[in-house]
Amino acid sequence: MNKPRAANPPYKLPPPLFDARCKACWFTAGLLVLVVLSFWSLDLQWAQFFSAEAVDSMGSFIGEFFPPDISPSFLHKVGVAAWETLAMSALGTLLAAAAALALALPAARLHPQDPAWGRASTRMLLNALRSIPELVWAALLLISAGLGPLAGTLALALHTAGVLGRLFAEAIENAPAGPAEALRAQGVANGLVFLYATLPQVLPQLLSYTLYRWENNIRAAAVLGVVGAGGLGQLLSFHMGLFHMPKTATILGAMLLLVAIVDAASLGARRLMTR
Template sequence: MRATPDPIPVPPSLFSARCRACWFCAALLVLVVASFASLNLQWAQFFSLEAARSMGRFLGEFFPPDTSPAFLAQVLQATWETLAMSALGTVLAAAAGLLLALPASRLHDGDAARGRGPVRLLLNALRSVPELVWASLLLIAAGLGPFAGTLALATHTAGVLGRLFAEAIENAPSGPGDALRVQGVGPVRVFLYATLPQVLPQLMSYSLYRWENNIRAAAVLGVVGAGGLGQMLSFHMGLFQMGKTATVLLAMLALVALVDLCSYVWRRQLTR
């Protein structure tokens, strides 16, 4: 007896009333259309010939960049200051984020996790305030300079990494930890010998990724007086010294590209 061929599957309809994802996409599309309709976007003026000429004259003022040895030494010092701010801020944030992630996560099925809700609200509060606002607030206590910028990066990034670390800890396989708990091992040793080894590569990857972001943020924080390349950029642009501004911008691009490359290589090594 000849077997009946399987029916050809019919592709799903483009929009289904029972599809939640379809309704979400439709609502998102309506929101985008409403945003374009409510904003006074001057597209014709933006793409006009006069705007192109003005932008060309403005970009022409950046050339040639200032390459005098005395100014390059200042830029090199500011570059190192920006790099140090981002690195120290990320290290402090990773330590604080891990300490906050423990009470913000449910370590096993029987864990009451009474502090999970309040600590997660704290993490939301820390990361909801941008680094630039934190720097403006901390300048009052720490004064002008890289110290306020470092604290601002650490405060904001601690909220981001704390939430990411908590999710990684909660999603870790519970088998090794359960085996140790059955044998009467305490919670601290369970975390150190069962949970942490499983999530450590993921935690390091998150930290390196945030370091990439903090390099860009540290370059901007100098605008409010937090030191580094951003402070030089704000100073020379305010004086319309466009040649010096171009040199600072090139240093920012080089620093971001270098850190992105190093972070990418390190994250690839962690995932092997």
């Protein structure tokens, strides 16, 4: 005798858009309220911004950039400044990655039984390093390092060390614990456990973070010259201050080209590491 087939279970209704017990819903609602209050509290002159007079003035100003200055002597000067900007970003990122790895170890809890005595103080140091923008670091370092790329390179290194140090520490703490626990159970020292178990697992992630920060630093290095830290930024500040608009257009084009090249190289490197 055939058994009666069970009735199909009823379809579940989608969850409500807002649930009083949903913490993410309350967070999103609070964020939306802050955005609305920001628009209400700021005196944003949208009508003036989109007025015919403002559009006409902006069009006239942009027209002064053309044609760009492409004389061989000036292109050579821009090329030297672009190379200086690239070198600042690369060296600053390299120094930051080395400092970040050294600071990430005391800032991370390597295993559940690790007392991590220096974790709180090291994380406070990392917070302090990354809370100060690169421009402020460069302005402070100009007093001791003087005008030129050294101040810009150190400014990038200090700020980026704070950013990468926190990311490296989180990656180390979240690494799978199995290989490390197996070595630790055999009596292997913590330093060797990190080198042979934890580091190989997180190294691709650390390299990806470093390349991404290099992309950001090439943009920051192009701006640091505004305070006299060398590179394209210093050239831009000089010619824009004198209203040499054709030369300014050439410098801006070099900045865009340099950022595009570094972004493409970094993206290609990250894809190779994930294969």
